Amino acid sequence: MTTEAVVATVHESVDTRTPLRICGNSTWLGAGRPVRADKTLSLQSDSGVTEYVPGDLTLTARAGTSLAEIQHVAKGNDQWLPLDPYGSESGTIGATIATASAGPLSATFGLPRDLLLGLQFVNGSGDVVRAGGKVVKNVAGFDLSRLLTGSWGTLGVITEVTVRLYARPRSDRTFVVPLTGSLVEQASVIQAMYVALSPFALQLLGVTVVRALGLGELPVALVRLGGNEAVVDAQLKALAKITKPGEIESEVWGTLRELEGSAPSVIRISSMPMRMIGTAARILAEEVPGVYTTIDPRRGVMRVAAGIESEGSEIETDVVNFDDLKSGEGSTEIIFEKLPAELWSRVSPSVVADPLSRGIKKAYDPFNILNPGILGD
Amino acid sequence: MTQPSASTQRASVSARLADIVGERHVLSRPSELLVYNSDGLPGYRRQPSIAVFPGSREETIAVVRLLAEEELPFVPRGAGTGLSGGALADDIIVVGLHRLKKILSLDIDNRRATVEPGVVNLRLNRHVAPLGLLYAPDPSSEAACTIGGNIAENAGGPHCLKYGVTLNHVHAMTVVLPSGEVVELGSRTGERDGYDLRGAFIGSEGCFGVALDVTVRLTPKPQTVRTLLADFTSVDDAARVTSAIIASGIVPAALEFMDGPTIRVVEDSIYAAGYPRDAEAVLLIELDGIEAGVDADLEVVRRICLDGGARNVKVARDDIERAKLWQGRKKAFGAMGRLAPHLIVQDAVIPRTKLPEILQTIHAISEKHGVLVCNVFHAGDGNLHPNIAYSADNAEESKRVHKAMTEIMNACIDAGGSITGEHGVGLDKMGYMESIFPASSLNAMCELRSVFDPGRRSNPGKVVPVHSCKEWHGVKSARETSAATVPPPLAAEPSRPVAQ
Numbered sequence: 092m093t094t095e096a097v098v099a100t101v102h103e104s105v106d107t108r109t110p111l112r113i114c115g116n117s118t119w120l121g122a123g124r125p126v127r128a129d130k131t132l133s134l135q136s137d138s139g140v141t142e143y144v145p146g147d148l149t150l151t152a153r154a155g156t157s158l159a160e161i162q163h164v165a166k167g168n169d170q171w172l173p174l175d176p177y178g179s180e181s182g183t184i185g186a187t188i189a190t191a192s193a194g195p196l197s198a199t200f201g202l203p204r205d206l207l208l209g210l211q212f213v214n215g216s217g218d219v220v221r222a223g224g225k226v227v228k229n230v231a232g233f234d235l236s237r238l239l240t241g242s243w244g245t246l247g248v249i250t251e252v253t254v255r256l257y258a259r260p261r262s263d264r265t266f267v268v269p270l271t272g273s274l275v276e277q278a279s280v281i282q283a284m285y286v287a288l289s290p291f292a293l294q295l296l297g298v299t300v301v302r303a304l305g306l307g308e309l310p311v312a313l314v315r316l317g318g319n320e321a322v323v324d325a326q327l328k329a330l331a332k333i334t335k336p337g338e339i340e341s342e343v344w345g346t347l348r349e350l351e352g353s354a355p356s357v358i359r360i361s362s363m364p365m366r367m368i369g370t371a372a373r374i375l376a377e378e379v380p381g382v383y384t385t386i387d388p389r390r391g392v393m394r395v396a397a398g399i400e401s402e403g404s405e406i407e408t409d410v411v412n413f414d415d416l417k418s419g420e421g422s423t424e425i426i427f428e429k430l431p432a433e434l435w436s437r438v439s440p441s442v443v444a445d446p447l448s449r450g451i452k453k454a455y456d457p458f459n460i461l462n463p464g465i466l467g468d
Numbered sequence: 469m470t471q472p473s474a475s476t477q478r479a480s481v482s483a484r485l486a487d488i489v490g491e492r493h494v495l496s497r498p499s500e501l502l503v504y505n506s507d508g509l510p511g512y513r514r515q516p517s518i519a520v521f522p523g524s525r526e527e528t529i530a531v532v533r534l535l536a537e538e539e540l541p542f543v544p545r546g547a548g549t550g551l552s553g554g555a556l557a558d559d560i561i562v563v564g565l566h567r568l569k570k571i572l573s574l575d576i577d578n579r580r581a582t583v584e585p586g587v588v589n590l591r592l593n594r595h596v597a598p599l600g601l602l603y604a605p606d607p608s609s610e611a612a613c614t615i616g617g618n619i620a621e622n623a624g625g626p627h628c629l630k631y632g633v634t635l636n637h638v639h640a641m642t643v644v645l646p647s648g649e650v651v652e653l654g655s656r657t658g659e660r661d662g663y664d665l666r667g668a669f670i671g672s673e674g675c676f677g678v679a680l681d682v683t684v685r686l687t688p689k690p691q692t693v694r695t696l697l698a699d700f701t702s703v704d705d706a707a708r709v710t711s712a713i714i715a716s717g718i719v720p721a722a723l724e725f726m727d728g729p730t731i732r733v734v735e736d737s738i739y740a741a742g743y744p745r746d747a748e749a750v751l752l753i754e755l756d757g758i759e760a761g762v763d764a765d766l767e768v769v770r771r772i773c774l775d776g777g778a779r780n781v782k783v784a785r786d787d788i789e790r791a792k793l794w795q796g797r798k799k800a801f802g803a804m805g806r807l808a809p810h811l812i813v814q815d816a817v818i819p820r821t822k823l824p825e826i827l828q829t830i831h832a833i834s835e836k837h838g839v840l841v842c843n844v845f846h847a848g849d850g851n852l853h854p855n856i857a858y859s860a861d862n863a864e865e866s867k868r869v870h871k872a873m874t875e876i877m878n879a880c881i882d883a884g885g886s887i888t889g890e891h892g893v894g895l896d897k898m899g900y901m902e903s904i905f906p907a908s909s910l911n912a913m914c915e916l917r918s919v920f921d922p923g924r925r926s927n928p929g930k931v932v933p934v935h936s937c938k939e940w941h942g943v944k945s946a947r948e949t950s951a952a953t954v955p956p957p958l959a960a961e962p963s964r965p966v967a968q
Contacts, residue, residue, distance in 0.1 A: 146715045146821035147850075169717070191664075204667055205636050218908040226817040228633065228849040228889040230622045230671050231897070231904060232931060233913040237635070237667025246663070258717020289688075289758070322761030361658030365577040391578075391658060424658035442662035447651065450919035451663060455912070466662065 092137035092155065094211065094219055094250045100132050101217040101248065104460045113244035113462050115155055115183030119190060121355065122429035125436065127464045132248065134185050140164045141251065142225070149208060149225055151253040154185025161254075170256045173200035173291075175344065177394070178352030185249045191241030194348055195292035195315070198389035204240045206254050212239055212247030215456030225253045238451070244462040245443070246455040260317035263291070265343060266327070266336035268312040270295070270372065277310070277372035283333045284312060285368060285388050288326055291317040292344070297375040297384035303350055304343060310375035313343065351383060354396035357428040364391040366423075398431075441467035478517055481538065481561075485520045488530045493521040493567070504562050507550045508609065510810055511860065512895055516543070516557035521564045525584070525680045531563060532678060533648035541925040544674040546586065546617030549609035551813055552894025554621070554673050554930055563678065565616050571595055572681055579686040580639060582656070585616025585679045589623075592684075601686040604631035607890070608798045616679050622671030624890035626722040626797070629848040630756075633890065635670045637685045643669060645677040646921040656683045668916060673892050674927035676920035690756035693721070694766050695784040695793055698773040699747040703727055703831070703843075705777035706749035707824035710847040712772050713753070714820050718765050723848030724752040724797050727827075730842040734796045737803035741796025747779070751847065752797050800844040807840070807857035812873055815897075816880035817889040820850040829879045830854055837872040839865075851889035852880065878903070893931045901932060910936035 104111050112128035114120060116135055138155035145168040152161055158172070159180035165171050176182060176192030186192075188210065193202045200206065209223025222235035239246055268284075270277045284293060292315035296304070301311050314336065316326045330336050351357070368388050375384060383396040427438055443452060443466045452459075452468065472480070482496045495501055496518045505515045522528040535542050543557035545564050555562075568584035571592065575581070576599050583592060589610040592603050606625035607613055613623070619641065624633045631637075640654035654666030669676050700706040706725060713723060726734070728748040735745050743750050753769055755762045770781045784790035804811050818826050827843065830852075834841040845853040854876055858869045877887060877900060887893070887900040901910060914937030917924065 144819060144821055146711055147819045148714065149819070201632070201636065204664060205632060214908075214912065218912070219906070220912045221906060221909045222912075224817075224886045224904070225884055226819055226850055226886050226889075228624060228628070228817050228846075228851050229886040230633075230890055230892055231886045231888050232893060232901060232909070233675075233916050234622070234635070234668055234671050235909070235912055235916065237664045237670075238916065240664060240667070241661075242663055257719070318757075319761050319764045321764040322758050325758045325760045359659070361655075363575070363578045363657055422655075422657050424655055424660050426659070426661045442660075445651070445662075446649075447665055447919055448663045451668075451916065454915040454919060 092134060094213065097132070097134075097137075097213045097248050097250055098217045098219060101213055101215065101460070104130065105215070105217060105458050108458060108460070110460045110463050113189075113248050115186035116157065116181050118178055118182045119186060123355070123432040123435060125432065125464045125467070126462055128462065134183065134248070134250070137250065138183070145170060147227075148256040148258070149227065149253060150256055151225060151251060152184050153251055154249045155183050157181050157183055158187065165256050166259070169259045171259050172206070172254055173257055174203060174206055174254075175348060177348045177357075179349050180345075184252050184254070188240050188252055189242065189244050189249055195294050195344060195387065198293065198387055199289070199291050200257070204237050207236050207240055208253040208255055210236055210239060210249055210253065211251040212249045214247045215458055215461050220247065223253070227255055243465045245452060245466055245468065246461070248461065260291070260319070262320045262323040263315070263317040263341060264323055264327075265339055265341040266314045266316070266330065267306055267339050268314060268330070268334045268336050269307060270310040270312060270375065274372040274376075278368060280334050281312065281368050281371055281388055284314065284330070285364065287329050287333065288314070290326065291315040293387065293389060294347070295371050295375055295386040295388060296347075298378050299380070300347070300350070300383045300385060303383070304346060306339075306343075310372070313347070315341070315344065347385070351385065351394065351396045354383065354429065355398040356396065356430050358395045359426040359428055360393045360395065360423060361426070362391050362423045364388055367391045367393060435467070443468050481540065482518055484534055485518065485531060488534065489520055489522050489527050493523065495519040504545070504548070504564070505556070507548045507553060507555045509551045509553050509813065509896060511812055512553040512556055514556035514558040516562040517559050519562040519564055521567050523567045525568065528563070528565070528568065528678060528680060529644050529648065529650060532644045532646065535561065535925070536646060536648040539923060539925065541928045543927050544616070544620070544678045546614035546620070547588070547609070547612045549613040550617060550621060550894065551815065551891040552621075552888070552896045554892050554894030554927070555617075556895060558929065560928070565678065566614060568616075568680075576601065579688070580656075580683055581686055582681055582683045583615050584681055585614060585619070587615050589613050589615060589618060596686055597689070600689050602689050603684055604628070604637055604687050605634045608801070615682050615684070619670055619679050619682060620672065620674045621890065621892040624846070624849075624851070626724055626846055627754075628890075629723055629846065630719050630721045631687065635667060637687075638666060638670060638682060639685060640683040641666060641669060642680045643677045644680055646923065646926040650680070654683075669920075671892070672917075672920070673894060673931050675917050675931055677926060690721070692759040692762045693754060693756045693790070694762055695790040696753040696755075696766070696769065696773075696781055697743070697784075697793055698751045698753065698778040698781045699744045700749045700751075700778055701747065702777060703749045703827055704824050706751055707827050707847075709751065709773055709776035709778065711821055711823055712776055713769055714848060716768060716772060718755075718768060720753050720769070720848060721756040722752070722754040723846070725843065725845050725847035726750050726752070726797065726800065727843040729840055730800055730844040733806055733842065734800050734803045737799070737806055739796050739799035739803050741792050743796060744780070752793060797844065801855065804842065804855060804857045808859050810860040811855055811857050812869060813853055813855040813891075814873060814877060815888045815891040816852050816877055816885050818850045818852065818880050818883045818885035820848075822883045823847065823850060826852070826879060826883055830876050833872050833875045833879070837868045839869050839872045841872070841876070846889070849889060850885070895930060898931065898933055902936070907936060911938050914938070
């Protein structure tokens with residue numbers, strides 16, 4: 092698969108009015124999203140790093156390149172792409188950008204939109220569009236790169252991506268902190284970590300996840316400290332003043348991502364960090380079999396994954412009690428990432444129904460052939 | 469029935485605008501409008517027909533709705549410190565937003581603030597500094613420029629090397645579209661699904677509408693800041709050291725480059741910072757974060773500098789010394805006023821490994837055309853700001869300056885760079901858009917703009933050349949403003965030095 096082949100496929104689909112389902116490594120096919128398509132356009136074979144300049148810390152890859160391959164190439168120069176979306180590393184960079192998927196590192200290194208420098212895509216008319224560039228700072232023209240990020244393939248088929256890399260930290264250590272005591276005490280520990288630390292990642296894990304990871308029977312905080320040795324030592328000292336951290340292998344992050352990524356249902360709830368911290372302890376202690384809860388207090392994001400252990404345990408919006416988050420001042424955003432197919436029509440209204448989004452869709456995909464329905468449109 | 473004359477029509481629009489904002493906040497006499505006929509880039513002059521200054525969110529909406537009703541084009545404007553000619557209005561209406569300067573809310577715990585578009589960048593920072601927070605983007609014009617203008621340009625600044633540009637620090641905005649409709653982009657309280665309209669709006673250079681309020685992310689102040697000045701007797705050595713620091717993986721908070729001519733101009737000015745006058749280049753490097761970690765990085769950076777040929781590496785002893793070192797850098801463009809009455813500044817970005825090569829090329833070009841290029845720029849990002857002080861009243865000199873600048877820009881484009889890193893395209897760089905984007909990309913940008921502003925009335929004639937837009941050939945306002953689409957890259961009009 093090349094850009095030319097994508098163009099040819101899109102042209103053919105325009106001529107025959109055949110809607111396309113766009114995918115990378117097919118990871119998201121299991122998300123149950125209601126796509127009305129007759130044909131699949133897979134970018135999986137369009138892979139490979141096309142340009143990598145270690146001195147510039149920039150890397151360009153075809154959309155079908157797996158995250159694992161990018162990490163492998165970058166590692167050769169002691170660099171990495173600090174992007175760790177849930178699921179396995181076999182997911183592609185194109186799909187990661189298209190779905191704006193992010194993981195525990197995002198509170199420090201940014202969301203996909205923040206790491207993206209430029210991309211190439213084929214719009215719904217078959218035009219090859221280049222957005223952004225390969226340099227780390229760029230305001231030339233309107234920002235089509237951000238527009239395409241998280242557009243789930245509905246505005247264009249992403250064919251190539253340029254991202255910013257970072258040097259691998261000299262020290263990268265992970266600690267587990269059991270959350271004990273009253274809910275108030277737990278909240279104050281979480282808040283103290285939020286205020287005092289600048290970790291690479293900070294995730295709060297509910298009891299069900301903790302058990303699945305073999306980390307005990309209590310909710311925990313997973314803390315990833317990175318940087319030069321002096322930074323990590325200083326952070327560890329600060330952490331030890333707040334609580335009793337125990338070091339564990341950093342492989343736990345990969346296990347957590349794969350475990351969560353295997354869930355057939357995932358809901359993402361976001362709110363203000365302090366509101367999330369205030370309710371975190373109660374939610375994490377709540378045990379619902381098969382429901383895995385993780386909270387990133389800095390991003391103010393809670394992920395609820397369900398249906399991992401038993402095929403039938405489907406998620407319903409009332410599985411977890413979100414009332415504390417929903418009530419009071421300010422709002423809570425709920426994003427449905429994955430659901431059993433039959434639930435989509437019930438829970439997810441279109442997220443692109445506003446006039447601006449509709450106008451953009453019509454301009455970039457006038458024949459409505461790119462992933463129609465995937466955003467509830 | 470006869471058509472009303474232009475002046476009658478202007479008087480009637482002025483009167484209706486005055487009904488909304490009050491008479492003293494509408495200017496229509498040419499002498500009063502002179503102040504608004506340029507921005508921070510003095511090579512361009514365009515006289516607006518009317519300038520209107522709403523004093524509240526409601527007045528802003530009412531003004532935009534009146535202009536929509538009358539189908540009148542307009543240019544939103546903040547403090548006018550931009551460096552691309554982007555805020556100029558060519559015989560159309562300027563909507564100045566500097567009166568909307570309220571900090572609407574501040575949430576210390578959740579590290580965010582909601583402000584009106586006219587809030588000055590530095591004022592927000594002074595407001596949040598006592599709370600241990602900062603707003604990271606810090607354009608050199610921070611003492612005057614507004615958050616609304618920062619949004620329009622996706623502004624950067626020295627510290628965006630580590631902290632990112634405006635885009636990375638905005639949660640949400642309320643925007644009045646050119647149609648008068650008010651929309652929320654992004655989310656104040658969480659993360660939203662759907663198209664990133666907030667991302668599309670940031671950096672849209674006033675073409676997509678007017679921000680009414682902006683919710684920004686605030687960053688905790690770093691525990692420790694260390695500022696170093698490394699001086700070199702060779703530009704080439706300084707350029708190689710820059711590349712070496714970036715390649716080492718250390719991300720400085722800032723990594724700024726000043727060449728010999730810049731150093732001497734700054735040292736001759738009231739902004740003298742104590743840079744060594746006999747140096748051919750200095751690097752101003754800032755490291756911040758946790759104290760122990762910063763000290764460890766500082767040693768690595770110091771070693772890279774000394775191994776790379778630095779004569780001396782000086783570390784600022786206190787905040788006063790640090791502020792002085794920074795003042796020389798931030799006021800460098802202002803100091804250029806000593807050389808000649810006019811200044812032209814570029815904003816190209818190149819891959820950071822190409823820095824030594826490009827600086828040699830720039831030097832060769834300046835020799836060839838007999839012009840003095842001063843280089844003062846964000847080296848860590850590869851964001852160059854080659855600038856030439858000259859007299860626009862001297863036609864022959866202007867021609868040489870223009871030729872040199874065109875060659876420098878083309879060299880940067882050939883090196884795989886971008887034409888602008890933080891100043892925006894505006895009028896100034898529109899002629900280069902076709903050099904870096906294929907027609908399909910420019911058309912996709914036009915289409916996006918048409919969704920936000922179907923009548924193409926908000927800041928017409930900027931960013932994307934009209935002829936790149938398939939669907940605009942028949943649009944009335946596009947024809948009317950097409951004269952502005954291919955600007956003379958260096959208008960030989962009398963102007964003033966860059967005041968920042």
